[in-house]
Amino acid sequence: MDLSDDIVIQPVIEVQFPPVVKIVGVGGCGGNVAQHVYDLGLKEVSFAVCNTDRKALRDSTVPVKVQLGDGLGAGGDPEIGLLVAERSAEDIRHLFDDDPQMAFITAGLGKGTGTGAGPYVAQVAKSCEILSVGFVCLPPDIEGERKMKLAMRGLEQMRKSADVVIVVDTQRIFDLYTELTIEEAFKKADDIMADAAKAMVDIVTKSGRMTIDMADVRTALRNGGDVVMAYGRASGENRVQEALSNALNSPLLLQPKLSGAKDMLLNVMTSAEGSLYAKELKSIENYLREKQGVDRSTNLILGYMLDETLGDDVSVTIVATGLRPVIRDRVTLDMETNSSPMDSSSVSSDPHPETFWNLGDMTDEEMRTPAYDRAGRKRI
Ligand SMILES: Nc1nc2c(ncn2[C@@H]2O[C@H](COP(=O)(O)OP(=O)(O)OP(=O)(O)O)[C@@H](O)[C@H]2O)c(=O)[nH]1
Numbered sequence: 579m580d581l582s583d584d585i586v587i588q589p590v591i592e593v594q595f596p597p598v599v600k601i602v603g604v605g606g607c608g609g610n611v612a613q614h615v616y617d618l619g620l621k622e623v624s625f626a627v628c629n630t631d632r633k634a635l636r637d638s639t640v641p642v643k644v645q646l647g648d649g650l651g652a653g654g655d656p657e658i659g660l661l662v663a664e665r666s667a668e669d670i671r672h673l674f675d676d677d678p679q680m681a682f683i684t685a686g687l688g689k690g691t692g693t694g695a696g697p698y699v700a701q702v703a704k705s706c707e708i709l710s711v712g713f714v715c716l717p718p719d720i721e722g723e724r725k726m727k728l729a730m731r732g733l734e735q736m737r738k739s740a741d742v743v744i745v746v747d748t749q750r751i752f753d754l755y756t757e758l759t760i761e762e763a764f765k766k767a768d769d770i771m772a773d774a775a776k777a778m779v780d781i782v783t784k785s786g787r788m789t790i791d792m793a794d795v796r797t798a799l800r801n802g803g804d805v806v807m808a809y810g811r812a813s814g815e816n817r818v819q820e821a822l823s824n825a826l827n828s829p830l831l832l833q834p835k836l837s838g839a840k841d842m843l844l845n846v847m848t849s850a851e852g853s854l855y856a857k858e859l860k861s862i863e864n865y866l867r868e869k870q871g872v873d874r875s876t877n878l879i880l881g882y883m884l885d886e887t888l889g890d891d892v893s894v895t896i897v898a899t900g901l902r903p904v905i906r907d908r909v910t911l912d913m914e915t916n917s918s919p920m921d922s923s924s925v926s927s928d929p930h931p932e933t934f935w936n937l938g939d940m941t942d943e944e945m946r947t948p949a950y951d952r953a954g955r956k957r958i
């Protein structure tokens with residue numbers, strides 16, 4: 579008998595899995611952050627950039643690009659940023675055709691494109707049933723009060739549009755790292771974004787004894803508001819405490835402590851060789867209770883997974899919701915109340931109720947209708 583009669587050779591089918599995370603950079607800053615993370619070559623992450631600035635799009639090596647408007651910029655006006663994004667609604671929707679589980683929409687707030695179009699893109703991701711994370715950078719003091727005010731309004735808008743928001747305060751980076759060049763300082767913000775994306779990919783792709791899966795992440799983050807995502811790694815006798823403190827004592831975290839967190843995902847990873855000891859688990863609990871003031875009201879989801887690249891190290895990733903960032907303690911932003919120190923929750927009321935600032939309440943149908951039609955006027 580000819581052996582080949584019985585053997586059915588299956589064709590090799592290449593299965594393309596959707597990426598875990600998509601990073602969409604909106605505007606100049608957003609595009610820079612996305613570019614930096616793209617250059618790191620992370621697995622399971624797809625990338626796109628949207629901008630009103632054709633030059634910036636031309637210079638980007640991120641493979642998917644959406645030009646908003648005529649390509650000549652938004653002139654620092656968030657309403658223009660929003661209008662041109664609405665006109666490109668279909669292109670923006672197609673950005674999510676690769677069906678990621680989570681999308682980070684990254685934008686610098688205070689000018690036109692990121693502030694206006696960033697929340698819109700975040701809302702589109704959310705309307706596609708993708709967990710939508712806004713990752714925003716606030717302007718440094720030197721750019722003045724007007725930019726900061728616009729930024730705070732953009733932040734409120736992002737809070738309405740995305741499931742959760744991570745805030746990076748660029749001025750804080752400049753204050754802390756006075757000896758760094760501007761480029762190096764910006765890279766600090768880029769690194770926070772990269773760590774957050776990597777942490778999410780690890781959570782979803784690694785396996786282990788106690789896994790956290792995407793459903794857990796969704797439960798914790800759906801409409802979770804402001805979120806802390808922190809990552810730390812350490813080795814040695816006190817590796818667990820040190821990894822936790824590397825993650826949580828970062829001066830760039832705008833939430834001073836985790837006490838009061840609503841939901842918390844805590845993912846611990848080691849290699850099989852460097853496995854976690856029971857006493858180390860106890861010291862994690864002690865650290866969170868004693869040093870961070872986390873009590874039993876926080877819904878803690880614990881994961882323990884294996885990553886063979888870690889050797890003797892332990893890594894911890896913490897994602898906590900329900901903690902408002904403390905944004906600045908020296909800039910007075912609310913002219914009416916003159917209140918300082920300022921928490922971002924005290925942003926004053928909305929001067930443009932008909933357009934930009936009401937995006938969060940829009941229906942899907944309204945999202946596809948340009949604002950100039952909704953408001954009965956043409957701006958551009
Ligand atoms: N952290 C960080 N902030 C940046 C970067 N580039 C710009 N910014 C800040 O982000 C804010 C918004 O700036 P851009 O992103 O350039 O503005 P845009 O969204 O392109 O808006 P228009 O140019 O008006 O269309 C400003 O306050 C900048 O200081 C960057 O690479 N990293």
Ligand SMILES: [Mg+2]
Pocket residue numbers: 605606631651652691
């Ligand atoms: Mg720009």
